[in-house]
Amino acid sequence: xxxxxxxxxxxxxxxxxxxxxxxxxxxxxxxxxxxxxxxxxxxxxxxxxxxxxxxxxxxxxxxxxxxxxxxxxxxxxxxxxxxxxxxxxxxxxxxxxxxxxxxxxxxxxxxxxxxxxxxxxxxxxxxxxxxxxxxxxxxxxxxxxxxxxxxxxxxxxxxxxxxxxxxxxxxxxxxxxxxxxxxxxxxxxxxxxxxxxxxxxxxxxxxxxxxxxxxxxxxxxxxxxxxxxxxxxxxxxxxxxxxxxxxxxxxxxxxxxxxxxxxxxxxxxxxxxxxxxxxxxxxxxxxxxxxxxxxxxxxxxxxxxxxxxxxxxxxxxxxxxxxxxxxxxxxxxxxxxxxxxxxxxxxxxxxxxxxxxxxxxxxxxxxxxxxxxxxxxxxxxxxxxxxxxxxxxxxxxxxxxxxxxxxxxxxxxxxxxxxxxxxxxxxxxxxxxxxxxxxxxxxxxxxxxxxxxxxxxxxxxxxxxxxxxxxxxxxxxxxxxx
Amino acid sequence: xxxxxxxxxxxxxxxxxxxxxxxxxxxxxxxxxxxxxxxxxxxxxxxxxxxxxxxxxxxxxxxxxxxxxxxxxxxxxxxxxxxxxxxxxxxxxxxxxxxxxxxxxxxxxxxxxxxxxxxxxxxxxxxxxxxxxxxxxxxxxxxxxxxxxxxxxxxxxxxxxxxxxxxxxxxxxxxxxxxxxxxxxxxxxxxxxxxxxxxxxxxxxxxxxxxxxxxxxxxxxxxxxxxxxxxxxxxxxxxxxxxxxxxxxxxxxxxxxxxxxxxxxxxxxxxxxxxxxxxxxxxxxxxxxxxxxxxxxxxxxxxxxxxxxxxxxxxxxxxxxxxxxxxxxxxxxxxxxxxxxxxxxxxxxxxxxx
Ligand SMILES: Cc1cc2nc3c(=O)[nH]c(=O)nc-3n(C[C@H](O)[C@H](O)[C@H](O)COP(=O)(O)OP(=O)(O)OC[C@H]3O[C@@H](n4cnc5c(N)ncnc54)[C@H](O)[C@@H]3O)c2cc1C
Numbered sequence: 001x002x003x004x005x006x007x008x009x010x011x012x013x014x015x016x017x018x019x020x021x022x023x024x025x026x027x028x029x030x031x032x033x034x035x036x037x038x039x040x041x042x043x044x045x046x047x048x049x050x051x052x053x054x055x056x057x058x059x060x061x062x063x064x065x066x067x068x069x070x071x072x073x074x075x076x077x078x079x080x081x082x083x084x085x086x087x088x089x090x091x092x093x094x095x096x097x098x099x100x101x102x103x104x105x106x107x108x109x110x111x112x113x114x115x116x117x118x119x120x121x122x123x124x125x126x127x128x129x130x131x132x133x134x135x136x137x138x139x140x141x142x143x144x145x146x147x148x149x150x151x152x153x154x155x156x157x158x159x160x161x162x163x164x165x166x167x168x169x170x171x172x173x174x175x176x177x178x179x180x181x182x183x184x185x186x187x188x189x190x191x192x193x194x195x196x197x198x199x200x201x202x203x204x205x206x207x208x209x210x211x212x213x214x215x216x217x218x219x220x221x222x223x224x225x226x227x228x229x230x231x232x233x234x235x236x237x238x239x240x241x242x243x244x245x246x247x248x249x250x251x252x253x254x255x256x257x258x259x260x261x262x263x264x265x266x267x268x269x270x271x272x273x274x275x276x277x278x279x280x281x282x283x284x285x286x287x288x289x290x291x292x293x294x295x296x297x298x299x300x301x302x303x304x305x306x307x308x309x310x311x312x313x314x315x316x317x318x319x320x321x322x323x324x325x326x327x328x329x330x331x332x333x334x335x336x337x338x339x340x341x342x343x344x345x346x347x348x349x350x351x352x353x354x355x356x357x358x359x360x361x362x363x364x365x366x367x368x369x370x371x372x373x374x375x376x377x378x379x380x381x382x383x384x385x386x387x388x389x390x391x392x393x394x395x396x397x398x399x400x401x402x403x404x405x406x407x408x409x410x411x412x413x414x415x416x417x418x419x420x421x422x423x424x425x426x427x428x429x430x431x432x433x434x435x436x437x438x439x440x441x442x443x444x445x446x447x448x449x450x451x452x453x454x455x456x457x458x459x460x461x462x463x464x465x466x467x468x469x470x471x472x473x474x475x476x477x478x479x480x481x482x
Numbered sequence: 483x484x485x486x487x488x489x490x491x492x493x494x495x496x497x498x499x500x501x502x503x504x505x506x507x508x509x510x511x512x513x514x515x516x517x518x519x520x521x522x523x524x525x526x527x528x529x530x531x532x533x534x535x536x537x538x539x540x541x542x543x544x545x546x547x548x549x550x551x552x553x554x555x556x557x558x559x560x561x562x563x564x565x566x567x568x569x570x571x572x573x574x575x576x577x578x579x580x581x582x583x584x585x586x587x588x589x590x591x592x593x594x595x596x597x598x599x600x601x602x603x604x605x606x607x608x609x610x611x612x613x614x615x616x617x618x619x620x621x622x623x624x625x626x627x628x629x630x631x632x633x634x635x636x637x638x639x640x641x642x643x644x645x646x647x648x649x650x651x652x653x654x655x656x657x658x659x660x661x662x663x664x665x666x667x668x669x670x671x672x673x674x675x676x677x678x679x680x681x682x683x684x685x686x687x688x689x690x691x692x693x694x695x696x697x698x699x700x701x702x703x704x705x706x707x708x709x710x711x712x713x714x715x716x717x718x719x720x721x722x723x724x725x726x727x728x729x730x731x732x733x734x735x736x737x738x739x740x741x742x743x744x745x746x747x748x749x750x751x752x753x754x755x756x757x758x759x760x761x762x763x764x765x766x767x768x769x770x771x772x773x774x775x776x777x778x779x780x781x782x783x784x785x786x787x788x789x790x791x792x793x794x795x796x797x798x799x800x801x802x803x804x805x806x807x808x809x810x811x812x813x814x815x816x817x818x819x820x821x822x823x824x825x826x827x828x829x830x831x832x833x834x835x836x
Binding site: 102160415416 | 537539540541584611613615617618619620621624626627628631632633638680707753776778779801819828829
């Protein structure tokens with residue numbers, strides 16, 4: 001690494017927060033897309049905003065590329081280090097600075113864990129709505145980078161819809177803030193929050209974030225319906241949507257995903273080809289009435305078994321299997337690729353049929369878990385990395401699924417982002433001119449292209465694909481897949 | 483002033499290329515936004531109108547930017563759907579104008595504003611380039627989300643030609659209640675109570691009346707559940723807030739039009755938080771005002787603007803002037819932002835779009 005740069009870093013950080021030795025760097029070499037790994041030149045662990053700003057300014061001055069890192073749970077290689085670049089670990093900026101229950105807002109540092117906001121808001125009857133399955137470990141900064149979503153984003157939206165204000169340091173060192181404590185967010189002038197959220201760490205680093213909190217629903221009604229055919233579960237979703245009901249969540253798992261969830265958390269799911277989870281939430285009288293209507297629809301949808309959660313414990317059990325599905329698949333297969341694509345909701349059935357054809361063509365197992373309510377598919381492609389060419393085959397299958405999503409009029413990512421993984425698919429979704437404009441925007445903000453260099457845009461040097469393995473944080477015992 | 487009405491995106495691109503300065507208008511419903519800039523060509527987008535694609539089962543709709551809100555609302559209503567960001571001027575605005583101004587009405591309280599329902603757009607930028615931003619499906623995180631950036635952009639970065647929104651099923655019935663308080667403090671305390679409670683109101687506005695402050699509230703849902711919900715809500719407000727009076731109101735056409743009583747020559751939108759309301763309300767002298775969206779937006783009308791400008795500056799707030807003769811529609815605390823400036827540099831480096 002550039003010695004002048006390291007020397008300047010030492011002026012900002014004490015030795016214990018500036019990591020440069022191989023053994024210290026190892027836990028940072030991948031994110032949750034473990035197929036890619038790269039060793040950073042150094043890792044710094046700032047504890048306050050001023051240190052982050054000084055670091056970014058230094059990187060800008062010496063044109064050293066950097067990656068901001070929350071918990072490293074990105075599934076697209078978003079927080080993969082840049083070889084010989086700097087990784088800025090934000091986990092220590094984990095203070096919830098303020099909760100204002102009267103105005104229903106929280107002001108937090110970027111390294112705050114998603115679920116910690118809800119835990120802090122709970123005493124006031126409030127919660128933070130976006131709920132990625134990784135919510136017990138991922139950070140709000142990472143959520144912002146990808147506009148992360150979760151099972152409960154149908155009614156109130158994803159991360160972007162819950163950020164009201166932020167202060168950021170842009171990649172060239174400029175510090176700026178936008179938004180407010182009003183529910184209107186930016187309110188007057190262009191919606192800069194909407195632009196920054198989802199920018200995959202390419203614009204700069206979020207330093208402080210004001211999020212809106214929601215009142216905890218008075219009542220949940222959670223239904224689990226079992227089908228002997230995946231298509232039928234998909235049709236049930238269409239029926240619910242057509243009825244005019246607006247559930248808080250609609251999720252589908254297929255046979256393989258169910259098996260995995262059973263093996264890992266013993267959710268007690270029925271033996272089925274497909275499971276549909278629908279959850280209604282809101283004021284009790286309204287939810288009860290909606291639930292009557294929902295039951296009628298489910299009864300007609302051909303479900304061979306229906307279960308209703310009668311209390312919070314049963315509700316938790318239903319969700320446990322779904323929320324743990326990604327990691328559960330790890331039990332069925334030494335390796336897997338988590339895909340993330342979107343199709344128009346009305347074409348969900350078609351997409352599933354094609355995915356099973358692809359499964360046969362590639363002779364690979366695919367477990368399907370998806371946010372059915374918004375057409376967001378998460379096919380999990382199982383492979384054994386010890387077999388020569390297996391990863392490449394899995395990647396090829398993943399590529400065909402993405403092509404399918406585009407063909408059906410959807411998107412190549414609903415919530416995991418482009419990152420490193422899907423760089424080469426960006427041109428399938430946007431024209432050359434559209435990508436060029438995005439690139440110009442990036443350059444206008446980051447003339448040295450130091451922020452998350454090599455991500456999102458096609459081309460550039462890709463680090464070697466590793467064959468298989470555990471997440472480095474798993475290996476280091478920091479995270480586990482339970 | 484030259485007015486041109488391009489009939490196609492191609493014509494609009496050419497118009498941008500040959501113009502030195504250009505300003506887009508939908509139907510001109512917000513007169514103050516169309517300030518006369520020396521030599522600027524007015525691009526009247528009303529010919530770029532019509533619904534392009536509406537799939538009720540998909541809950542998404544794509545329209546040309548000059549489409550009147552009225553037309554879209556009618557098409558949605560036929561299928562029991564609506565645009566939950568509730569465009570502010572349902573009878574006179576276009577969707578392009580609604581997005582450019584970021585203008586939502588009271589029902590925005592329930593599910594979110596324009597930014598929460600826009601999915602994508604086709605635009606022509608200041609270089610005359612036509613391109614797409616965002617997507618057409620309800621979930622998409624590919625690329626930078628310039629479609630949200632367009633919300634509130636006042637046509638200064640790119641001219642929208644096509645817009646895609648997500649829509650929701652509409653609810654069958656409404657009931658509106660007026661809950662009155664003697665002071666602003668009591669009324670705000672009632673809002674804080676509601677904020678931490680289980681009631682899912684469809685709308686919540688705060689209105690000053692002679693000697694009282696009124697919380698105008700609305701519940702929406704199924705016919706059979708509304709009586710019970712109204713009863714529970716009324717009981718909670720009676721027990722937990724120091725109200726003066728509570729009464730049910732008829733759902734008249736103007737009850738939920740936040741601008742209905744704001745007749746002053748100048749009309750201004752301010753985004754503020756409920757806790758900024760007391761200081762702001764104290765600083766302004768305008769009698770005509772209404773605080774919408776749970777007291778997160780102020781609508782103010784007055785015969786004179788200078789006092790309001792001073793009040794905004796004193797409170798570090800920015801306003802958007804929708805009606806009246808102004809040099810710039812943005813008033814009060816300045817809006818300049820380095821990130822916005824970088825976008826301008828890319829989309830409109832020659833500063834054509836005004
Ligand atoms: C088991 C599992 C389940 C998951 N489930 C979901 C799910 O349901 N929905 C979903 O959307 N995602 C899901 N994910 C993906 C992942 O958890 C999210 O993308 C999450 O937001 C990443 O957060 P992080 O803190 O780990 O970020 P990291 O992986 O550390 O970083 C992600 C990106 O954010 C950038 N970044 C981090 N902090 C900042 C900051 N302060 N400012 C600017 N940029 C920053 C990084 O540079 C990087 O590009 C899942 C992942 C796993 C492993």
